[in-house]
Amino acid sequence: MSAAILTFALGYAQLVLSLAACVAGVRILRGPRAQDRVLALDALYIIVMLVFLVTGMQLGTMFFFEAAMIVAAMGFVSSIALAKFLFRGEVIE
Amino acid sequence: MSRILVYPLFSFLLVLLWMMLTRFSLGHFILGSAIALLAGKAAHALQPETPQFRGWRVIPRLIAIFFVDIIRSNIAVTRQILTEGWSGRKSEFIEVPLTIQSRTALSTLAIILTATPGTAWLEYVRETETLTLHIFDASEHERYLDIICNTYEPLLKELFE
Amino acid sequence: MTPLAAIPLWLALPIAFLVMLGATLTLIGAIGFLRLGNFYDRLHAPTLATSWGMGGIVLGSLLLATQVEGRIILHELVIAFAILITAPVTLMLLGRAALHRDRSEGSAQLPESLRQRRSPETAENSESDE
Numbered sequence: 001m002s003a004a005i006l007t008f009a010l011g012y013a014q015l016v017l018s019l020a021a022c023v024a025g026v027r028i029l030r031g032p033r034a035q036d037r038v039l040a041l042d043a044l045y046i047i048v049m050l051v052f053l054v055t056g057m058q059l060g061t062m063f064f065f066e067a068a069m070i071v072a073a074m075g076f077v078s079s080i081a082l083a084k085f086l087f088r089g090e091v092i093e
Numbered sequence: 094m095s096r097i098l099v100y101p102l103f104s105f106l107l108v109l110l111w112m113m114l115t116r117f118s119l120g121h122f123i124l125g126s127a128i129a130l131l132a133g134k135a136a137h138a139l140q141p142e143t144p145q146f147r148g149w150r151v152i153p154r155l156i157a158i159f160f161v162d163i164i165r166s167n168i169a170v171t172r173q174i175l176t177e178g179w180s181g182r183k184s185e186f187i188e189v190p191l192t193i194q195s196r197t198a199l200s201t202l203a204i205i206l207t208a209t210p211g212t213a214w215l216e217y218v219r220e221t222e223t224l225t226l227h228i229f230d231a232s233e234h235e236r237y238l239d240i241i242c243n244t245y246e247p248l249l250k251e252l253f254e
Numbered sequence: 255m256t257p258l259a260a261i262p263l264w265l266a267l268p269i270a271f272l273v274m275l276g277a278t279l280t281l282i283g284a285i286g287f288l289r290l291g292n293f294y295d296r297l298h299a300p301t302l303a304t305s306w307g308m309g310g311i312v313l314g315s316l317l318l319a320t321q322v323e324g325r326i327i328l329h330e331l332v333i334a335f336a337i338l339i340t341a342p343v344t345l346m347l348l349g350r351a352a353l354h355r356d357r358s359e360g361s362a363q364l365p366e367s368l369r370q371r372r373s374p375e376t377a378e379n380s381e382s383d384e
Contacts, residue, residue: 002266003259006318009270013277013311020277020284020303027287027296035352036293042344043287043300046337047280050303050311053333054273057315060258060322065315065329072333076340083344086351113328167306170298171279174286184295186365207342210301213294214342215349225368227349229298 010058017054021047038082045075100136102146104129145197148251155248162240163209170210170229185231189224189241191217198253202245212237265321269314276310283307292363293352297345304341308334 024047027040049071056064111125173182193199199217206212206226216225228237283302290296312334319327356364
């Protein structure tokens with residue numbers, strides 16, 4: 001019984017999170033300006049990290065947790081770098 | 094104390110983090126402590142200003158208020174996103190005069206406000222001591238002004254100044 | 255599926271609820287991304303994912319790991335703490351970058367009072383008119 005509940009919940013979470021990742025991807029492609037794309041990329045990193053966590057729960061391994069942590073750290077650093085780039089990048093000054 | 098252990102709190106948190114990530118054992122405690130001491134020295138070279146904690150007692154209250162506020166605004170923002178288009182919601186830029194001065198207090202306030210759905214910290218101008226916020230729902234203008242000036246600011250002032 | 259079958263029902267229900275809540279909130283945040291009209295509105299959408307979207311999944315994972323391993327596992331709290339601290343920093347920087355760019359372009363999205371004032375970044379290399 002509990003295995004069925006958990007399998008359903010984790011499968012649902014994976015489906016919904018992949019959908020969310022697709023939606024964020026659409027915004028990366030469409031986003032009219034650079035800051036929209038960077039914001040969507042930051043959200044995509046977080047969503048992918050959550051997918052990793054859920055997959056790790058489903059398979060019962062610790063490896064996905066480590067991967068999730070690396071994704072979180074990389075996402076933070078890259079978003080900061082891109083945001084800093086937006087300050088000085090292509091703006092006419 | 095101050096020569097070896099430059100930032101006691103920072104080093105303690107690093108040891109705690111190390112042991113949470115590995116295991117709570119003596120070996121990891123020693124290894125984590127060595128790393129924390131080195132990291133404390135490295136951080137000292139970067140940041141000369143030490144944050145001062147004055148009133149420890151307000152921390153549980155601050156966390157509780159933050160927690161409740163996050164739950165409340167999660168519900169509000171979820172509803173507004175789902176009814177977007179026919180709810181007549183308007184966002185707004187607001188300016189809030191701040192009285193807190195210390196960097197640590199300001200950055201804590203920034204993290205609290207940005208982590209809460211519905212408010213986004215845009216800019217703080219030190220000369221005029223005003224903060225520019227973007228709020229998701231303009232009809233909650235008064236409530237945000239009230240919660241920043243009358244709840245968060247006194248708490249942070251007691252904690253850091 | 256063997257590790258999942260060993261979970262008692264009273265724990266499986268809250269785990270399932272928390273994980274589904276987190277995933278749904280993240281999706282709503284992402285939908286907000288698509289539907290909201292301008293950048294400053296969209297700045298609020300990821301905070302749904304970084305507050306309770308992340309919180310729900312992390313708490314569910316924490317409960318599951320603690321039950322499966324038989325001892326208290328706090329790894330997930332490290333991730334939760336890291337996201338809670340780092341996500342606002344990113345959003346704040348992005349907000350300031352967008353404000354800076356809109357200002358230097360004289361964008362119509364900004365109200366009059368914001369368009370005039372100079373941020374410290376621009377004040378260094380342009381003559382102030384205040």
